[in-house]
Amino acid sequence: xxxxxxxxxxSAMSRKLMTRALPAGWDVEISQATNGKEALEAYHAGxxxxxxxxxxMPVMDGYEVLETLKKEGLNTFVVVVxxxxxxKAQERVMSxxxxxxxxxxxxxxxxxxxxxxxGII
Amino acid sequence: xxxxPLTEDQRDALQEVLNIxxxxxxxxxxxxxxxxxxxxxxxxxIVEVKEVTNTIREMVGNTADVTAVxxxxxxxxxxxxxxxxxENGCRDLADLMGYDxxxxxxxxxxxxxxxxxxxxxAILNGVTETLGTSLSYSAPSIMAERCPVDHxxxxxxxxxTHALLLEVNYSLKNRGFKSHLLLLMAEEAIESLRKxxxxxxxxI
Numbered sequence: 277x278x279x280x281x282x283x284x285x286x287s288a289m290s291r292k293l294m295t296r297a298l299p300a301g302w303d304v305e306i307s308q309a310t311n312g313k314e315a316l317e318a319y320h321a322g323x324x325x326x327x328x329x330x331x332x333m334p335v336m337d338g339y340e341v342l343e344t345l346k347k348e349g350l351n352t353f354v355v356v357v358x359x360x361x362x363x364k365a366q367e368r369v370m371s372x373x374x375x376x377x378x379x380x381x382x383x384x385x386x387x388x389x390x391x392x393x394x395g396i397i
Numbered sequence: 398x399x400x401x402p403l404t405e406d407q408r409d410a411l412q413e414v415l416n417i418x419x420x421x422x423x424x425x426x427x428x429x430x431x432x433x434x435x436x437x438x439x440x441x442x443i444v445e446v447k448e449v450t451n452t453i454r455e456m457v458g459n460t461a462d463v464t465a466v467x468x469x470x471x472x473x474x475x476x477x478x479x480x481x482x483x484e485n486g487c488r489d490l491a492d493l494m495g496y497d498x499x500x501x502x503x504x505x506x507x508x509x510x511x512x513x514x515x516x517x518x519a520i521l522n523g524v525t526e527t528l529g530t531s532l533s534y535s536a537p538s539i540m541a542e543r544c545p546v547d548h549x550x551x552x553x554x555x556x557x558t559h560a561l562l563l564e565v566n567y568s569l570k571n572r573g574f575k576s577h578l579l580l581l582m583a584e585e586a587i588e589s590l591r592k593x594x595x596x597x598x599x600x601i
Contacts, residue, residue: 287413288406292601332416332438359420364433380417381527 312336418523476582
């Protein structure tokens with residue numbers, strides 16, 4: 277079954293790096309969002325069973341996306357992908373409902389490990 | 398001499414490279430200060446040398462007098478890394494590091510040099526790791542002490558025509574602490590950086 281996923285990052289290069297880091301053979305339909313607002317639109321349109329979410333973005337940042345999703349009753353698997361690697365940033369996103377935290381730059385091994393751990397692939 | 402502006406792809410890639418480096422440097426700073434450091438989106442500008450002072454003032458903001466520390470970097474990329482902190486920032490820093498109010502001038506300078514060294518080292522390492530370039534850098538030194546932002550650099554002393562300014566800033570919630578880190582590069586280095594960024598984008 278094809279899994280709808282959304283990659284959320286204001287940087288085109290970063291979205292490309294994230295796409296490249298997805299495990300080979302994972303059957304996905306990829307949507308892209310350049311800020312939190314677009315991410316929520318994609319989520320509401322059913323395009324984000326899995327969401328790879330950046331934190332520092334214009335318009336609406338990743339923290340706000342998590343807060344909104346939490347309020348609405350989180351129904352997506354959110355992996356935060358961020359350059360902000362402070363332990364406190366990780367704690368904060370996990371408390372807001374993110375399932376995992378990946379440091380930028382992303383690599384396939386780490387993404388695969390998390391998806392396997394939660395039985396997504 | 399004119400200089401080709403960065404393309405949208407180059408700017409985007411450079412921004413992301415800086416973002417990653419800024420995150421690593423921010424984490425180092427957070428560990429030293431044992432506090433959560435707030436990061437902002439890095440800023441990138443190419444300006445004529447006569448505009449350097451104005452641009453720095455705009456980036457740093459109209460603050461009280463500042464102290465600035467510089468470190469030169471060289472090899473694949475050549476330029477200056479400058480850490481700017483205002484007086485509140487210096488005081489906060491001393492306070493967070495557990496110094497009492499009577500920190501003498503020399504001890505304050507040493508503290509600033511140490512913190513700058515950590516920030517600059519982390520950010521330059523972050524950039525070189527991502528871009529696959531190699532850099533060395535000099536020891537930090539105080540370039541301006543308790544003076545207006547305009548006095549950090551005198552454009553008349555620069556032999557360049559254009560400069561690339563990369564700026565990241567760090568702040569602490571509930572405190573006045575704010576530190577700006579600027580990377581300043583001249584024409585030749587801009588082209589080296591452009592090439593490194595292009596190679597990196599192509600490798601993706």
